[in-house]
Structures are given as C-alpha cells and as structure tokens.
Amino acid sequence: MTVLPAVTGPRAGAGAPVHPIGRTLRRYGPVLPVLLLIAMLALPLGAGAEQEGSGGTGTLADAVSGLVVIFCAVRAVRHRQRPLTRTALVVLGLPVVAVAVAALGADSVSNALVGMARYYQILVLVPAAVLILVRDRDDFRLVAWGLVALGLWQGALGVYQYLTGTGASYAGEDIRAVGTFGATDVMGMSTVVAYGLVCAVALALGGATARVRLTALACAAGLVVPLALSFSRGAWIATAVVCVAQIVCAGLRRAVRLLAIGVAAAVVLVGGLGVGTSMLEERLSSITQVTAAPDQSVTDRYTMWAAAIDMWEEHPATGVGLKNFPAYRDSHASLALSAGSDVAGAGASFRRQPLLSPHNMYLLVLSEQGLLSLCAIVGAWAAMLVCGVRRLVTAHRRRAGGLDCALIACGLLVWQLIDFVYADIGGPSTVLTSVVFGLAAWWALAPAADGASREAAARR
Numbered sequence: 349m350t351v352l353p354a355v356t357g358p359r360a361g362a363g364a365p366v367h368p369i370g371r372t373l374r375r376y377g378p379v380l381p382v383l384l385l386i387a388m389l390a391l392p393l394g395a396g397a398e399q400e401g402s403g404g405t406g407t408l409a410d411a412v413s414g415l416v417v418i419f420c421a422v423r424a425v426r427h428r429q430r431p432l433t434r435t436a437l438v439v440l441g442l443p444v445v446a447v448a449v450a451a452l453g454a455d456s457v458s459n460a461l462v463g464m465a466r467y468y469q470i471l472v473l474v475p476a477a478v479l480i481l482v483r484d485r486d487d488f489r490l491v492a493w494g495l496v497a498l499g500l501w502q503g504a505l506g507v508y509q510y511l512t513g514t515g516a517s518y519a520g521e522d523i524r525a526v527g528t529f530g531a532t533d534v535m536g537m538s539t540v541v542a543y544g545l546v547c548a549v550a551l552a553l554g555g556a557t558a559r560v561r562l563t564a565l566a567c568a569a570g571l572v573v574p575l576a577l578s579f580s581r582g583a584w585i586a587t588a589v590v591c592v593a594q595i596v597c598a599g600l601r602r603a604v605r606l607l608a609i610g611v612a613a614a615v616v617l618v619g620g621l622g623v624g625t626s627m628l629e630e631r632l633s634s635i636t637q638v639t640a641a642p643d644q645s646v647t648d649r650y651t652m653w654a655a656a657i658d659m660w661e662e663h664p665a666t667g668v669g670l671k672n673f674p675a676y677r678d679s680h681a682s683l684a685l686s687a688g689s690d691v692a693g694a695g696a697s698f699r700r701q702p703l704l705s706p707h708n709m710y711l712l713v714l715s716e717q718g719l720l721s722l723c724a725i726v727g728a729w730a731a732m733l734v735c736g737v738r739r740l741v742t743a744h745r746r747r748a749g750g751l752d753c754a755l756i757a758c759g760l761l762v763w764q765l766i767d768f769v770y771a772d773i774g775g776p777s778t779v780l781t782s783v784v785f786g787l788a789a790w791w792a793l794a795p796a797a798d799g800a801s802r803e804a805a806a807r808r
Contacts (some may be wrong), residue, residue: 378483388412423480443468452666471725495720496571503537539777541585542763549564552595588758644686666715673704705772708768733762733792
C-alpha cells in the first residue's frame with residue numbers, strides 16, 4: 349500500500365512564503381506612523397483649528413502626533429533598544445529644561461501646562477519619535493517623498509483656489525492659495541509646499557537614479573506655482589536661499605543645467621499667470637519696502653517685534669512667562685499697531701483676527717521665556733545644524749550615497765530657521781515642523797545616518 353504524503357498548508361517558519369503586504373509592513377512598519385501623521389495634514393481642518401499665538405486649538409494631526417510618540421515609546425520598550433545616543437539626549441534635552449523653567453513664570457497653571465505641552469510636542473517629543481522610527485536612509489527618503497506628496501496635494505488645491513476665486517482674501521479678491529488650512533492660517537500651505545519643494549530639489553540633485561532625479565525635478569517645478577500664489581514673502585525668501593544653497597552644496601557643474609531649467613520654467617509660468625503677474629510683482633517689490641512706505645502687515649509685524657524686545661528688556665532672564673505675550677502686548681506696543689488682521693475668503697466670513705504673537709519665533713521665546721531659554725533652544729538647533737553639515741561634507745566627499753538625505757535634512761532645518769524670522773510655532777501646520785526637526789535630528793544625530801547597516805541600526 350502506497351502512503352501518500354499529507355497535504356499541508358504553508359507554515360509560518362523558515363522558508364515559508366511571506367505575503368507582499370506582510371513584507372511591506374515588516375520593511376516599513378516603524379515609519380508608517382510618521383507617514384500617517386503627514387497624511388493628516390492633507391485633510392480639511394475643523395472649524396476650531398485656528399492660530400493662537402504660540403499654541404492653538406488641537407487638530408486631528410496633533411492627536412495623531414501623540415499616538416506616534418506613544419507608538420515609539422511602546423516599540424522601544426518592547427524591543428529593549430537604546431532609543432537615543434548621549435549626544436541626542438543632550439541636544440533634545442536642552443529645550444526640556446528651558447521650557448520647564450520658563451513655565452514657572454506663567455500667570456496661570458493652565459497657561460503653563462498648555463505652553464509646555466506645545467513646546468515639548470514640537471521641539472522634543474515628536475522629533476525624538478521621528479529620530480527613533482526612521483531606521484535608515486530608505487525610511488528617510490520615504491518620509492521626504494511624503495512631504496513632497498503633501499506639498500503637491502496642498503499646492504494643487506491652492507492653484508484651484510486661485511483660478512476659481514475661492515481662496516483667502518488678498519487685495520480685495522479671494523485668490524490667495526491656502527489649501528485646506530483656510531484663511532486663519534494663510535502661511536500653512538506655503539510652509540507645506542516649501543517643505544516639499546526643498547525635498548524635491550534635494551532629491552533632484554542627489555537622487556540615486558535618473559528616474560528619481562527626473563521625477564523630483566518635475567515635482568519641484570510643479571511646486572513653484574502654488575508657492576508663488578501663496579503670496580507669502582517669508583516662504584519665498586527662505587525657499588530661495590535654501591534652494592540656492594542646495595545647488596551650491598551639490599556642485600555647480602552638475603547643477604547648472606537644473607538651475608537654468610528652473611529659471612526658465614519660472615519665467616514661463618509666472619509670465620502665463622495673467623492678472624497674477626502684477627500682484628506677484630507688487631508683493632515681491634514690497635519685500636524691499638520695509639522702511640519706505642511699508643504696508644500695514646509689515647508695520648504690525650515691526651511694531652510687535654519692538655513690543656517683544658521691550659518685554660525682554662524688562663524681564664531679560666526669564667521673560668514675561670509662557671503664553672503671556674498677548675497680556676503684555678498692548679502695554680508695550682505703539683499706536684501704530686492695528687487691532688488685528690483681516691480674515692476672509694476660503695469659506696470664512698470677514699472678521700478681524702487678533703494679533704497674539706510677534707510672528708517671530710526668536711522674539712516670541714525671548715519675550716516669554718527670556719535669554720536663557722532662547723540660548724538653550726537655539727543652541728539645540730545650532731548643534732543639529734553643525735552636526736548635519738559635517739555629515740553633509742562627509743557624504744559629498746565619499747560619494748557613496750546619502751547626499752540627497754544630507755541636502756534634505758540641512759535644507760529643511762535652514763529653511764525653518766530662516767522662516768522663524770517671519771513666523772512662530774502657532775497654527776495647525778505647526779505639527780509638520782516637528783517632523784522636519786525630527787528629520788534634521790536623524791541626519792545629524794542618528795548612527796544609521798552615517799552609513800550604518802540596518803542590522804547595526806536595529807541593535808543600537
């Protein structure tokens with residue numbers, strides 16, 4: 349009698365086939381929460397999501413950022429891994445101490461707790477989670493492409509708003525591109541689009557294959573239009589400086605054709621905007637008119653800057669306390685300050701939005717937390733920048749890959765540090781700033797960024 353072998357299904361053991369979805373989850377599982385956080389910024393904001401100085405009402409993206417931090421903590425405990433190096437602990441720990449000391453000067457417990465939570469979320473917790481969950485350069489590039497995709501989505505909505513007259517109000521017309529962020533956060537879309545543009549330019553300069561470089565170049569060209577239609581002067585300045593720096597760092601000989609194509613495309617696109625051309629020219633010319641006949645927005649900003657400096661001079665060491673800028677504003681601002689900025693369009697009715705922050709991150713920290721806290725927070729950013737630039741130089745010298753990651757991380761960090769001259773951490777789009785700080789921290793501080801293998805990165 350012949351005994352036939354029993355037919356058994358595949359066992360989950362060595363050599364057993366793995367479903368493609370399982371392989372994808374195993375490969376990219378840890379970084380997927382970061383991508384989910386980025387995707388949350390593509391959704392329409394709730395009615396209550398409005399900018400409030402250095403804080404703001406919570407959004408779905410803020411809730412997801414908390415889940416990302418919890419996921420990272422649980423994963424680190426489960427895998428018994430050492431999550432951060434000593435250098436990373438020191439760099440990310442500086443804002444922890446500074447903000448905790450500044451919270452003692454808040455005028456209420458609620459302001460202290462809300463202010464601490466916001467600063468820790470943006471400067472410490474989410475960046476640390478991104479640093480830990482991004483395991484290698486492939487994960488890093490995936491997050492960068494996520495920023496590009498988000499920029500394209502928000503930018504496409506912004507262009508549609510301009511063409512159909514459904515954007516935020518600008519010069520009496522509802523044409524300002526704001527994406528899903530609405531009229532209360534007019535800089536939200538420009539920030540997201542600028543992040544995507546910086547990443548796309550870096551991938552176009554340092555991508556591993558011609559296909560990647562051409563795709564990134566096409567994305568960068570497409571993102572120029574919504575950035576222009578955002579009418580955000582601060583985003584224009586920061587993006588122009590960073591993109592030029594990226595081209596210089598990547599090598600002028602290789603990038604000269606890319607620069608020529610970019611300039612030609614910009615001329616063609618801007619020239620084809622019709623009515624928008626005169627508005628763009630007027631907005632560009634206003635950048636140089638900060639002292640001679642400035643518009644009211646520039647006057648308000650300079651007045652609040654002067655008020656912030658005056659607050660710091662009265663409380664140089666510790667500032668006036670977390671979230672106390674609005675309470676001290678009127679007693680330190682001149683009569684040139686208007687009652688608020690006009691908000692209208694993009695689904696919002698006309699109203700006056702109060703000016704609750706100096707719209708300058710450095711002066712916000714200086715006025716509310718004092719010189720000691722400013723030195724600690726800016727010192728942490730400077731440390732990340734120095735370490736990141738050192739690795740950029742090494743990646744450029746070795747020519748063994750990683751130049752795109754270096755250009756992305758350093759470019760995003762420099763962009764944010766420049767933009768902080770014109771903005772602070774208020775608004776629904778701020779949660780994406782924490783992801784940017786996390787990418788910069790990973791390149792500057794993570795051992796895997798320096799070319800370590802996946803196995804070595806998993807064992808640390």
